[in-house]
Amino acid sequence: MSRAPRAPKEQVFAEDPDQAVRAMPDLFGHVAAAETLQRAALSGRLPHAWMLAGPPGIGKATLGYRFGRWLLAGGAEGSVPLGSTPLNLDPQHTTFRRIAAGAHADLRALRPNTGEKGGVKLVIRVEDVRDAIRFLAMTPAEGGWRFVLVDGAEMLRPEAANALLKTLEEPPPRAVLVLTTAAPDRLLPTIRSRVRRLDLSPLDAAVLDPLLGRLLPELNATERATLGRIAEGSAGQAVALAEGEGLALQALVDQALGELGDRRNWHRIADAVAAKRDGSGFATFIALLRRAISSAVRQAARGQGAPGWLGERPLAEWSTLWDSLGRLAAETDVLSLDRKQAVLTALLWLSPSRR
Template identity: 70%
Template sequence: MARAPKPVVFEEDEDLPVRANPDLVGHEAAAAVLEAAARSGRLPHAWLLAGPPGIGKATLAYRFGRWLLAGGADQPPTPGAPPLHLPPENPVFRRVAAGSHADLFALRPEAGSGVRALIKIEDVRRAIQKLALTPGEGAWRFVLVDHAETMRGEAANALLKTLEEPPPRAVLMLTTPAPDRLLPTIRSRCRRLDLAPLSEVETASVLARQRPEMPAADRVRLAAIAEGSPGQALALAEGEGLALQELVDGVLAGLATGDWRRWHAVADQVAAKRDGSAFVTFMALLRQAISGAVRQAARGGAAPGWLALRPLAEWSTLWDSLGRLAAETDVLSLDRKQAVLTALGWLTPPRR
């Protein structure tokens, strides 16, 4: 009897929603700068898009890349269209979305044998080799280095050599939430564009397009929690973010009483998921709530009542300590329940 063929397992293409996104939300000014530079005939060969995680840096980079590869700089602007507009039915748009355009190369961090995902030296070298070739489909070649701060050692130095002696008709676009982690020599050879977080209304509009089935009230709440990052809002939507935010709100509101039975129940709930995703999200939301309250108080605004339990300087120290605790627990695979209890113990004011 013939054996049944093994099922084919396809890896999820995490980059597809970004490559295939036709929308431009919140970054029209930056897109206009890119378009004007391309139309001027003096397009810088390297760009650095900097800004907080999840606000659309890679989305803008792909938008510019496909517009440039489609010959947008040589065509008159479409009346009433947003900057860098290319219709989804355009063949270049479709090939970029499919990841099959011969002149666009994307480098993204990949997890290896180590703990952290990195952009590998082999991928950088392959992209550099392709840049040395004649464009296969048009007049330009385009390389996106997403999360460029994850390059290490040889990878960063290899890219630096190309930035110092760029091939003609080639554009490299780096994105990063942490530009200070790049080599100063790399930063100095790129024209920098800083992207700001979106407004809550803009973030909610992205959620409405990506998650139309979600209740409008939940989208508004997620937009407020995400602090201008649609990427973070979508991640929270997929990872029970609203439920975890309610836990954070309850914990902070109950700090004055120090109910340890409640703290154990919270720790059990946060540590229940074996993959650790709930723990990472809970700790991130907890630190975000603290930093937001401290900023609000420092500006003279209305702050939540629990903030008065400690001086602002102590909250800042706790914010740092919680960050280290979360990182060590995640990297070293420590007991997550105990880590949550430790965090809540630090936050609970001493009894007098």
């Protein structure tokens, strides 16, 4: 008696975290930086290495990919019509579509990703960099340029950074390297001195709101405005906050700061913050708390007005408290301390009774 054929095993494909970035057709902010890149390419004297620096989540990699696909499509040679925005390439262009699919032979991207043991790899390894260096040294497959994007260059391991430095010192012809970083001071001074740096600023509300409308269509205008405010001009941070219950946690931060000294709701707040077993709620709560404090202190220092709770203590004490909250979060994570108790400790520090 023959057996029934087995059903084929379901294939599970790894999520591609870069796909949405590679496929973004529009330029949100950073017009001046895009114009600088385009001008340099059209001049015929294109620097071989660039650094796009700025806070996390503001579109550094998006701009890097935009530059790469325009360059590989022949933009520097005048093969791409100049559009109303710099580095523009029609989404139907074959180069755009292939890069969006991660299938262009002359573009490679390095970014921290999942490590060999299943954990989060917080570094870019030397093996990956050496592979990218060999890639840059090859003749372009399509006769134009070779392009490498290193996203999160501050996470290069020391030996990886040194390997990259050799390529920066002796760049191959018709090859472009773009580094993105949220912490340029963590890069080797010798690397910083051999790249052309473009500093990107957080997106203002007029630019960020329509972008969040596209990325987070399920939220209403008030929720998007709140996320934009607490994300301080970072679309990536706003999306992360939305996915991590950032609006609810911000409401708890507002309540805690608005009720300084009133202990009746402390345990309810602490329970809500510590509810997620992975600790993400606690990390976000402390980050939002510190962000609220630093923002209020900056407002007061500029004479722009500040929330009433800031007057509960001198500005210098708020700065010290900001540092203490950062250490509390780090110790709680590293030592696996009780998160609810850590929240209660933070609320006690906030209380004016500590003065």
